[in-house]
Every structure is written in C-alpha cells, then in structure tokens.
Amino acid sequence: MSAVRKVWLLTLGAFTLGLDAYVMAGLLPVLADDMGTRVSLAGQLVTVFTLAYAISAPLVAGLLSGARPRLLILVALAVFTLGNGATALAPSLGALLAARVIAGAGAGVYSAMSTAAAAALVPGERRGRALALVMGGMSAGTVLGVPIGVLLAEHTGWRATMWLLTGLGALALAGLAALLPQVPSQPAVPLRARLGAVADRAVAPVVGVSFLAAVASLGLYTYLAPVLAAAGGVGEVAPYLWAWGAGGVLGSVLAGPLVDRGAAPRVLVGGVLVIIAVAQAALPSLAAAALPGAVVALVAWGAAGWAAQVPQQHRLLEVAGDRGTVALALNNSALYLGSAVGSALGGLALGAGLPADALPWAAAAVAAAGLVLHMAAGRRSRVAAGVSTLGSYEHS
Structure with missing residues (x-):
C-alpha cells in the first residue's frame, strides 16, 4: 500500500473529527429540547469538547513524544470513538458533558499525532500534499458532514447523528489498525x-x-x-x-x-x-x-x-x-x-x-x-x- 493511500486512512479519521467539532452547534436546539434544558446550557457541550481538545493535544503528545506514534493514533481514535458512543447513550446533561470531554481529549491527541504521522509517511517533497490531505479531511467534515448530520438529527433525532460519528470513527479505527504501518517516532x-x-x-x-x-x-x-x-x-x-x-x-x-x-x-x-x-x-x-x-x-x-x-x-x-x-x-x-x-x-x-x-x-x-x-x-x-x-x- 502506497504512502499516500496510508495518509488517506488518516484523512478519514480527520473527516470524522471535523464533523464532530462543528456538527454539535447545529444539534443544540434539538438536543436542548430533548434534554429539557436551555440552548445556552447545552452550548457548554461545545465548550468542554473544545477545551479538552486544546489541552490534550500538547499535554499527551508532549508527555508521550517518545512512544510509538501508531499506537498513540489508534488509542486516541478509540477514545474519541468511545466518547461519541457515550454521547449517543448519555441519559443526562451531566453525562453528556463528561462524554464530550472524553471525545474531545481523544480528538486532540489524534489530530496532533495524525498530522505528524502524515508528514513522516511521505518523502519530504510530498509533505505539503500529505498535510493538505489531513486538513482537507477536517474541512470536508464541515462542508459535507455537518449538513448531513443536522438533516439526520432533524428526522431521526440527535442521537442518530452521534451514532453516525461513532460508526465513522470505528471504520477509521479498523482501517488504521489493519493497514497503518509503524511511523518513525521522534525522540522523547x-x-x-x-x-x-x-x-x-x-x-x-x-x-x-x-x-x-x-x-x-x-x-x-x-x-x-x-x-x-x-x-x-x-x-x-x-x-x-x-x-x-x-x-x-x-x-x-x-x-x-x-x-x-x-x-x-x-x-x-x-x-x-x-x-x-x-x-x-x-x-x-x-x-x-x-x-x-x-x-x-x-x-x-x-x-x-x-x-x-x-x-x-x-x-x-x-x-x-x-x-x-x-x-x-x-x-x-x-x-x-x-x-x-x-x-x-x-x-x-x-x-x-x-x-x-x-x-x-x-x-x-x-x-x-x-x-x-x-x-x-x-x-x-x-x-x-x-x-x-x-x-x-x-x-x-
């Protein structure tokens, strides 16, 4: 399997991250009504996801910079996927907040490690294209995934959208587990x-x-x-x-x-x-x-x-x-x-x-x-x- 095709596997995970990061804003009215709360309170789901993402990326990637990148990528994507599954099952706003923290933490680590892995998997003269593929996956998650996710929520409920995210994450995880090679690790x-x-x-x-x-x-x-x-x-x-x-x-x-x-x-x-x-x-x-x-x-x-x-x-x-x-x-x-x-x-x-x-x-x-x-x-x-x-x- 060529290096570029391996980067495409990382891009699928990035697509799911892009969808998850932006779709929640469109789900807030439906979610707030279902949970019997105000949209302003439900909006804190976006806040905790974002903060967990922002904090986890440098913390975990730095602390474990000497570890095997492939393992970190798989674990981070698994945590992200489990967080989305927990979001879909959450019975209360408190449980939702906790689930979004888990998903955000996994997303932050995956984003940082997958970007570094994409650059390491290709020759130096193709590094820009590899980085662009991963960023393109995130932006495609916004332009393609968010409208689909919101439309799905309007017809079948917001939990269906979260199950869609969980399924996409599981698909990317299975593909990466089977096909992603070892990635050169940087010194601790x-x-x-x-x-x-x-x-x-x-x-x-x-x-x-x-x-x-x-x-x-x-x-x-x-x-x-x-x-x-x-x-x-x-x-x-x-x-x-x-x-x-x-x-x-x-x-x-x-x-x-x-x-x-x-x-x-x-x-x-x-x-x-x-x-x-x-x-x-x-x-x-x-x-x-x-x-x-x-x-x-x-x-x-x-x-x-x-x-x-x-x-x-x-x-x-x-x-x-x-x-x-x-x-x-x-x-x-x-x-x-x-x-x-x-x-x-x-x-x-x-x-x-x-x-x-x-x-x-x-x-x-x-x-x-x-x-x-x-x-x-x-x-x-x-x-x-x-x-x-x-x-x-x-x-x-």
Missing part, C-alpha cells in the same frame, strides 16, 4: 524542552498567528447566520455555509501542492491572512448589495482560512526540529482555543448590543493583527539569520 522530549516550545521564539509567533487566524475565521463562522440576516436579510443560511465549507476544501487541497512546488510558506500565510481580512470586511456590503457577491466572499474566506494551516504546519516542522510533534500539538490547540475565544467574544459583543453586521469588521481587524504579527516575526527571523551569517563570515 524532556519537560523543560516541552515547556520551552511555548516560549520558543521560532515556534511561538507561528502558533500566535494560527490563534489569531482562528479567532477571526472560525469565531465569525459561528455567527454567520445573524450576520447575513442583518446585512442582507438572509433567512436560509445553509447554502452560504456550504459555500464557506466548499472554499475550505478547495483551500486545503490547493495549499499542499503549492508548498511542495516551492511556494514559500511564509508568503502563503501572509497572502491568505490578507484574503481573510478583505473578504470578511467586504461581506456585509456584498450581502446587502448582491447575495452572489456574498457567496464569492464566503468561498474566498473559507479557502484562505483553511489553507493557512498547511504552510503553518510546514513551517513548524521546519523550525521546531525534534519538537515537531509538540509544536504541531500546540498549533492544533491554538486553533481550537482561537475558535472558542472568537465565538465567546462574538457572543459577548452581540449581547452588549453590537450589530451583527459589524462582527465581520471586528474579525477582519483580528486577521489584520495576525498579519502584523506574521510580518514582525518574519522580520525578526531575517535579522537573526543575517546576524548569524555575519558572525560565521567574521569567524571564517
């Missing part, structure tokens, strides 16, 4: 080195840019329905969610080949941040003037938002050295923390009376801040490289 990383990755001057700015991009992109996505309703009177938001998700799949797939063909990851990241900011800032006006224009903006925003992470992951693997798995785990945590922070800030802003159609401007400002950080980090890297080169010349 001491505690001081793991903590040092957070403050590493090469790693921290990259992770910071990922965090700000997630705040801007994934945070605003949560409130796309009220934004379009306020800006353009849109009542049926599903086609626009599909447009954003389709852009995400396109961006994820195209970013990998661009990196492999020599496109500088630093330049790609800067470009997609510009596209995110411009598309978000233009969205309210386009939605008010012509809805097809809003679709174009959403496709561009979705493509840029998802494409950013392929060159970001590529950069981290280059600059982190033997702490690559830890750096990727930190980056995945930054994405989910950024999504949670963006959603929370958007909710607070709307609660304080900010018009919904002003949210894209706020998100665009955050994307612009990410661009500033990205450019500043790039300038420091060039200066440091120049000093190093000068020192080498003087001592030669």
Whole structure:
C-alpha cells in the first residue's frame, strides 16, 4: 500500500473529527429540547469538547513524544470513538458533558499525532500534499458532514447523528489498525524542552498567528447566520455555509501542492491572512448589495482560512526540529482555543448590543493583527539569520 493511500486512512479519521467539532452547534436546539434544558446550557457541550481538545493535544503528545506514534493514533481514535458512543447513550446533561470531554481529549491527541504521522509517511517533497490531505479531511467534515448530520438529527433525532460519528470513527479505527504501518517516532522530549516550545521564539509567533487566524475565521463562522440576516436579510443560511465549507476544501487541497512546488510558506500565510481580512470586511456590503457577491466572499474566506494551516504546519516542522510533534500539538490547540475565544467574544459583543453586521469588521481587524504579527516575526527571523551569517563570515 502506497504512502499516500496510508495518509488517506488518516484523512478519514480527520473527516470524522471535523464533523464532530462543528456538527454539535447545529444539534443544540434539538438536543436542548430533548434534554429539557436551555440552548445556552447545552452550548457548554461545545465548550468542554473544545477545551479538552486544546489541552490534550500538547499535554499527551508532549508527555508521550517518545512512544510509538501508531499506537498513540489508534488509542486516541478509540477514545474519541468511545466518547461519541457515550454521547449517543448519555441519559443526562451531566453525562453528556463528561462524554464530550472524553471525545474531545481523544480528538486532540489524534489530530496532533495524525498530522505528524502524515508528514513522516511521505518523502519530504510530498509533505505539503500529505498535510493538505489531513486538513482537507477536517474541512470536508464541515462542508459535507455537518449538513448531513443536522438533516439526520432533524428526522431521526440527535442521537442518530452521534451514532453516525461513532460508526465513522470505528471504520477509521479498523482501517488504521489493519493497514497503518509503524511511523518513525521522534525522540522523547524532556519537560523543560516541552515547556520551552511555548516560549520558543521560532515556534511561538507561528502558533500566535494560527490563534489569531482562528479567532477571526472560525469565531465569525459561528455567527454567520445573524450576520447575513442583518446585512442582507438572509433567512436560509445553509447554502452560504456550504459555500464557506466548499472554499475550505478547495483551500486545503490547493495549499499542499503549492508548498511542495516551492511556494514559500511564509508568503502563503501572509497572502491568505490578507484574503481573510478583505473578504470578511467586504461581506456585509456584498450581502446587502448582491447575495452572489456574498457567496464569492464566503468561498474566498473559507479557502484562505483553511489553507493557512498547511504552510503553518510546514513551517513548524521546519523550525521546531525534534519538537515537531509538540509544536504541531500546540498549533492544533491554538486553533481550537482561537475558535472558542472568537465565538465567546462574538457572543459577548452581540449581547452588549453590537450589530451583527459589524462582527465581520471586528474579525477582519483580528486577521489584520495576525498579519502584523506574521510580518514582525518574519522580520525578526531575517535579522537573526543575517546576524548569524555575519558572525560565521567574521569567524571564517
């Protein structure tokens, strides 16, 4: 079995993760009604999943960085699948919260380890494509899986959607257990080195840019329905969610080949941040003037938002050295923390009376801040490289 086909097995698991991470928001009204609780309380299911995901990725991947990646991938996917099964069976909101913590913890570890494994399974010149396949799986879970999951819940109940997730996870687990080869493990990383990755001057700015991009992109996505309703009177938001998700799949797939063909990851990241900011800032006006224009903006925003992470992951693997798995785990945590922070800030802003159609401007400002950080980090890297080169010349 070729290396690329083995990466496709990892992609199936990533698809299930993408579906699980985003479908719960669409299930909240049905789930809250079934559980006899408020949507705001049921929304904490998203919060605990996200936090468990964000915390588990760097913690477990760092602590067990010397362990066999194949075993960690299988165990993490098994925990994720069991968590979804427990969610489907949960009799109360408390049991649901506990089940979502289990699923989120498994998802966080699987995401970090599968990304590192995908990069290790292929030659260096195909690393970008491998990373893009895994990211594409997650974005495909959003664009294809979420509408199907919500439709299934509307007709057969939210538990049926969770059983669908459980079945997909079990299918990916069986395939990986049978066909995934041993993946080269990285050297064990001491505690001081793991903590040092957070403050590493090469790693921290990259992770910071990922965090700000997630705040801007994934945070605003949560409130796309009220934004379009306020800006353009849109009542049926599903086609626009599909447009954003389709852009995400396109961006994820195209970013990998661009990196492999020599496109500088630093330049790609800067470009997609510009596209995110411009598309978000233009969205309210386009939605008010012509809805097809809003679709174009959403496709561009979705493509840029998802494409950013392929060159970001590529950069981290280059600059982190033997702490690559830890750096990727930190980056995945930054994405989910950024999504949670963006959603929370958007909710607070709307609660304080900010018009919904002003949210894209706020998100665009955050994307612009990410661009500033990205450019500043790039300038420091060039200066440091120049000093190093000068020192080498003087001592030669």
